[in-house]
Amino acid sequence: MPKYTKEQLLQFQREINHYYKMRKLFLGLGWALIGSAILIGIPVGVAMGLNGIDYTIFTYVLSFMIVGGIVLFVLRKALFNRRIQNRKQIIKEAKEEHEIESMFEK
DSSP, X not given: OXXXXXXXXXXXXXXXXXXXXXXXXHHHHHHHHHHHHHHHHHHHHHHHHXXXXXXXXXXXXXXXXXXXXXXXXXXXXXXXXXXXHHHHHHHHHHHHHHHHHHHHHO
């Protein structure tokens, strides 16, 4: 295992915190897209149907919002889970190595 400096390990910890924030952001945006499509789409769709207005474009917009939310959920996992896992593993290995070294120093 390669040796990491203290600065590199601290940078990894900052990156982990940043990735967690980005995961939360993607989760919030995904739910916001899906929720707004449902909350806005149903009443507006019903109103447009009652008034005899063609709502095909509106249907496309709603479907893109729902698909966009699902894509954000998938990207959330694909972009951040592996990075977080790798950095946590590096920090864990560095802690174990430090514990072993400190055990033999005494």
